Amino acid sequence: KQEVTQIPAALSVPEGENLVLNCSFTDSAIYNLQWFRQDPGKGLTSLLLIQSSQREQTSGRLNASLDKSSGRSTLYIAASQPGDSATYLCAVKTYGGSQGNLIFGKGTKLSVKP
Amino acid sequence: SAVISQKPSRDICQRGTSLTIQCQVDSQVTMMFWYRQQPGQSLTLIATANQGSEATYESGFVIDKFPISRPNLTFSTLTVSNMSPEDSSIYLCSVEENRNTEAFFGQGTRLTVV
Numbered sequence: 001k002q003e004v005t006q007i008p009a010a011l012s013v014p015e016g017e018n019l020v021l022n023c024s025f026t027d028s029a030i031y032n033l034q035w036f037r038q039d040p041g042k043g044l045t046s047l048l049l050i051q052s053s054q055r056e057q058t059s060g061r062l063n064a065s066l067d068k069s070s071g072r073s074t075l076y077i078a079a080s081q082p083g084d085s086a087t088y089l090c091a092v093k094t095y096g097g098s099q100g101n102l103i104f105g106k107g108t109k110l111s112v113k114p
Numbered sequence: 115s116a117v118i119s120q121k122p123s124r125d126i127c128q129r130g131t132s133l134t135i136q137c138q139v140d141s142q143v144t145m146m147f148w149y150r151q152q153p154g155q156s157l158t159l160i161a162t163a164n165q166g167s168e169a170t171y172e173s174g175f176v177i178d179k180f181p182i183s184r185p186n187l188t189f190s191t192l193t194v195s196n197m198s199p200e201d202s203s204i205y206l207c208s209v210e211e212n213r214n215t216e217a218f219f220g221q222g223t224r225l226t227v228v
Contacts, residue, residue, distance in 0.1 A: 031213050043120070043206055044157075044219040051214065089156065093213060101172075102147075102208075102217055104156040 002027045002094045006105035013080055014113055021075040021108045023090030028068045031093040035064050035075050038087045038107070047088075048075070080112045116141055116209050120220030127197055127227050134193045135223045137207030142187035144211055148180070151204040151222075160205075163190040197227045 003026045013019055023033070032051045036044040048057045048064040050073070056065040063076040077084060087107040094101050117140040127133050137146065146163040161169040161182055169182035184190040194201050207220040 034217060036219075041204070041222075041224055043118075043221040044208075046115075046216050046218060049216045091157075091217075093217075101159055102157075104158075106156045 002030075002092060002103045004090060004092055004103050004105035006088075006090055006108050008108060009106065010109040010111075012111040012113065015080060015082060017080050017112075018076070018078050019080055019110070021077070021088050021090075021110070023073040023075070023105055025071045025073075025092045025103075027094065028071055029095050030068065031095070033064075033066055033073050033090065033092050034102070035062075035073075036089040036091065038089055040087075044089065077110075080110075082112050082114050085110055085112050115216070116143060116218045118207055118209060118218060118220035120207050120223055122223055123221060124224040125226070127225065129198050129227055131197055132193055132195045133197065133225060134191050135205055135207075137190045137192070137220055139188045139209055143209040144187070145209060145213075146184060146190045147208040147210075147217075148182060148190070148192045149206045149208060149219075151206065153203070157206065160192070163192075194225065197225075199227045201225065202227050 005024045007022045034049045035047040050057050050066040061078040066073045087109045089107045091102045091104045119138045121136045148160045149157040151157045159172050160175045161171040163182050163184040165184045181193045204222045206222045210217045
């Protein structure tokens with residue numbers, strides 16, 4: 001059974017700092033991995049999608065890497081800003097079911113202080 | 115990317131009653147899903163909403179409690195029936211074009227049962 005773990009559970013940094021969020025998964029048989037952002041009480045905003053054959057994806061100040069063989073992904077945020085404060089969720093698309101299932105980690109709650 | 119409109123955004127309901135949540139997408143999509151996010155927890159898949167046929171439910175979720183409709187490729191509803199305080203959660207609609215593409219989420223419905 002696929003399990004997704006995110007470390008740390010919470011992180012507080014000063015504005016301008018570069019930071020790394022970690023995601024690990026137990027079964028390397030995945031279609032893809034996706035990073036999301038969730039603001040309090042809100043839905044999810046997709047940040048980056050990495051296919052199983054890819055090593056990394058970049059969007060603006062965000063860079064996500066994937067090492068499928070070791071079951072790890074990282075989300076790098078450059079020059080953090082207070083507006084980056086949110087919970088970041090990692091999810092892997094598994095081979096389960098007819099269409100594949102998204103399995104989520106519990107998230108990392110990020111606070112960027114001015 | 116798909117734009118998803120979810121209604122209502124929040125509601126407070128009496129125990130024993132039912133609430134129907136609507137999910138409208140701005141384009142035709144193949145796959146639609148309903149998730150639950152209990153307080154302090156990550157997302158759990160309730161079911162896959164299949165167009166023109168019965169939904170496919172995950173372990174622990176049943177049709178009598180969470181009936182789902184999907185009359186066409188742009189719309190779905192989830193009903194939370196005979197509610198109890200344990201049903202207090204955020205319910206989210208998600209769409210994907212296929213198993214290899216990005217998942218998009220609605221803004222969620224925050225349900226409180228009193």
